Amino acid sequence: MGEEKLWLDMYISMVRIRKFEEKVVELFAQGKIPGFVHSYIGEEAVAVGACSALEPTDYITSTHRGHGHLIAKGGDLKYMMAELYGKKTGYCKGKGGSMHIADVDLGILGANGIVGAGLPIATGAALSSYLQRNGRVALCFFSDGASNRGTFHESLNMASIWKLPVVFLCENNMYGISMPQRKGMAVEDIADRAAAYGIPGVVVDGNDVIAVYEAVKEAVTRARAGGGPTLIEAKTARWRGHFEGDPQIYRTPEEIEDWKKKCPIMRFQEKLIKMGILDEAKIREIESMIAREVEEAVRFAEESPYPEPEEALEDVYA
Amino acid sequence: MREITYAEAIREALREEMKRDERVYIIGEDVGRFGGCFGVTKGLWEEFGDDRVKDTPISETAIIGSSVGAAATGMRPVAEIMFCDFMGVAMDEITNQAAKMRYMFGGKVKLPMVIRTPVGGGLCAAAQHSQSLEAWFTHLPGLKVVMPSTPYDAKGLLKASIRDDNPVIFLEHKMLYGVKGTVPEEEYVIPLGVADVKREGRDVTIIATSLMVYKSLEAAKLLEKEGISVEVVDPRTLYPLDEEKIINSVKKTHRAIVVHEAVERNGFGGEIVAIIMEKAFEYLDAPVKRVCGKNTPIPFSPPLERFVIPQVEDIVNAVKSLL
Numbered sequence A: 001m002g003e004e005k006l007w008l009d010m011y012i013s014m015v016r017i018r019k020f021e022e023k024v025v026e027l028f029a030q031g032k033i034p035g036f037v038h039s040y041i042g043e044e045a046v047a048v049g050a051c052s053a054l055e056p057t058d059y060i061t062s063t064h065r066g067h068g069h070l071i072a073k074g075g076d077l078k079y080m081m082a083e084l085y086g087k088k089t090g091y092c093k094g095k096g097g098s099m100h101i102a103d104v105d106l107g108i109l110g111a112n113g114i115v116g117a118g119l120p121i122a123t124g125a126a127l128s129s130y131l132q133r134n135g136r137v138a139l140c141f142f143s144d145g146a147s148n149r150g151t152f153h154e155s156l157n158m159a160s161i162w163k164l165p166v167v168f169l170c171e172n173n174m175y176g177i178s179m180p181q182r183k184g185m186a187v188e189d190i191a192d193r194a195a196a197y198g199i200p201g202v203v204v205d206g207n208d209v210i211a212v213y214e215a216v217k218e219a220v221t222r223a224r225a226g227g228g229p230t231l232i233e234a235k236t237a238r239w240r241g242h243f244e245g246d247p248q249i250y251r252t253p254e255e256i257e258d259w260k261k262k263c264p265i266m267r268f269q270e271k272l273i274k275m276g277i278l279d280e281a282k283i284r285e286i287e288s289m290i291a292r293e294v295e296e297a298v299r300f301a302e303e304s305p306y307p308e309p310e311e312a313l314e315d316v317y318a
Numbered sequence B: 001m002r003e004i005t006y007a008e009a010i011r012e013a014l015r016e017e018m019k020r021d022e023r024v025y026i027i028g029e030d031v032g033r034f035g036g037c038f039g040v041t042k043g044l045w046e047e048f049g050d051d052r053v054k055d056t057p058i059s060e061t062a063i064i065g066s067s068v069g070a071a072a073t074g075m076r077p078v079a080e081i082m083f084c085d086f087m088g089v090a091m092d093e094i095t096n097q098a099a100k101m102r103y104m105f106g107g108k109v110k111l112p113m114v115i116r117t118p119v120g121g122g123l124c125a126a127a128q129h130s131q132s133l134e135a136w137f138t139h140l141p142g143l144k145v146v147m148p149s150t151p152y153d154a155k156g157l158l159k160a161s162i163r164d165d166n167p168v169i170f171l172e173h174k175m176l177y178g179v180k181g182t183v184p185e186e187e188y189v190i191p192l193g194v195a196d197v198k199r200e201g202r203d204v205t206i207i208a209t210s211l212m213v214y215k216s217l218e219a220a221k222l223l224e225k226e227g228i229s230v231e232v233v234d235p236r237t238l239y240p241l242d243e244e245k246i247i248n249s250v251k252k253t254h255r256a257i258v259v260h261e262a263v264e265r266n267g268f269g270g271e272i273v274a275i276i277m278e279k280a281f282e283y284l285d286a287p288v289k290r291v292c293g294k295n296t297p298i299p300f301s302p303p304l305e306r307f308v309i310p311q312v313e314d315i316v317n318a319v320k321s322l323l
């Protein structure tokens, strides 16, 4: 029965990400959220499947498309939304914004504006965990585009020779901005690159939250036992543009529609209904609970003050 | 005369130089059909094709490293790095390869390459997408550094940069891409190393770069109403630097302020101040001032970002403090 509770929590977490992101898109269009926003809609199964296989004390590194990772790792919608608004009450006191949200207490070592920067940082968190013998695992989220950076190759190599407790989780959404994966690299499966570093490379359906969970669980178990890193490739798609406002001239509307038919939340919902874990009433209850959470987050953000200008001078040094 | 935007002026320079010289090619992320993150290269892939407008994977190290290799062997690459902040990913290729190869080889190689990249804040893009890092590059003998403020300057200077036989770092301000200015239809080239006096004045010289040229001109207009006459000098290229025009202006006004968006500490402004002290000290009626970015990373929140970047009122106040 433990599993039933887990599946339900995972479903709720996916809905939470979806509703939060839908609201963010809306607020961005209204000009209430400044800067850049990269929507996670469509990829919810990856963040939730992966983070559900972690302990609260484990680490993650996130990306520019990071809202889903943070929510799945337990991030508070209120502080996230306040940060997106640039408010003093946000996770980073308004200094970071969407691309830099972090909560080190939850093991979230930050979203990142530099593509591929999370891989060596996660490797370092894993090295630290090994040196401190504290049993923590680091999981690094990144996407197909990032796997073409040197940091990917250097990190996988270093982690493999030292058998570090790290899981490299590639959310292959098939594009890096306008660059399709098939043009950006000559391999079909990014997981194949694991062979070059002598570590396991696994492909999973990134829209199947249980498949992601099981693959990550296995990798985490191996990592914690001293078996070293794993490269997991979760194949998925982002439903929206690279950033809000992207004209998306590089793909057809049909391609996106096809992916919407494979909606990770609907698929999981159907499964849970069949298993008797969810029914219509429960679904509605969850949706209205999440809607309230999101509304509350927006209210919190809107009612919060901006930081005083002079606060810009703080936090440069410890 | 016709008016076009800064982005259009840069695109025209690219197109003209690509037509003029087959060795010129563009390389960067999303520069092809997508037209670049800021739309600067739009239409060039359609015109010149895959070989001359090369879309790359996310691999800045190889974008710049391959440009060094291609430049050393007969090509004239124009690389685009999507944000100046990502230059760090290719910093060995810039610092230890591009900047020094000719010198280390005893002058036996030429590296005709340009790296175009947008700098600056103003979009709430936060600490990793807003920096002005020109001082990294001016500190490296072997590189030339260009930082144009107007569409006219951007076009003429980019053409000169592409024709130059040295690596040139070409810094565009992202808040300027949509700014319009007059640009003649006829071809022209602006030599590197020639400053431009954007406004003549008697009382104070402001030496300003990039977007700060506009803020300084705005400040000058406000000060004029109070009877204060400000001269604004835009060096346009930081190396080679037109010291003479700066010094001559200071000799005339006896007061100088350096304005740049980059953080003040160890910024390029310090170099200009030092040159003024060495070459025009006896002409000064007041200490030279700097109005620069605060010594912090660029914060995300709008009121914080505004605070760390120099504003018109900061320039006005600095001028008044000298009189």
Ligand SMILES: Cc1ncc(C[n+]2csc(CCOP(=O)(O)OP(=O)(O)O)c2C)c(N)n1
Pocket (backbone or CB within 6 Å): A063, A064, A065, A113, A114, A115, A116, A142, A143, A144, A145, A146, A147, A173, A175, A176, A177, A242, B029, B058, B060, B082, B086, B089
């Ligand atoms: C080093 C670096 N290069 C380029 C960029 C600009 N950029 C931001 S996101 C992105 C595409 C990233 O693609 P991918 O890694 O597949 O992530 P996705 O957007 O698909 O989640 C690019 C090129 C950057 N932020 N950092």
Ligand SMILES: [Mg+2]
Pocket (backbone or CB within 6 Å): A143, A144, A145, A171, A172, A173, A174, A175, A176, A177
């Ligand atoms: Mg991708």
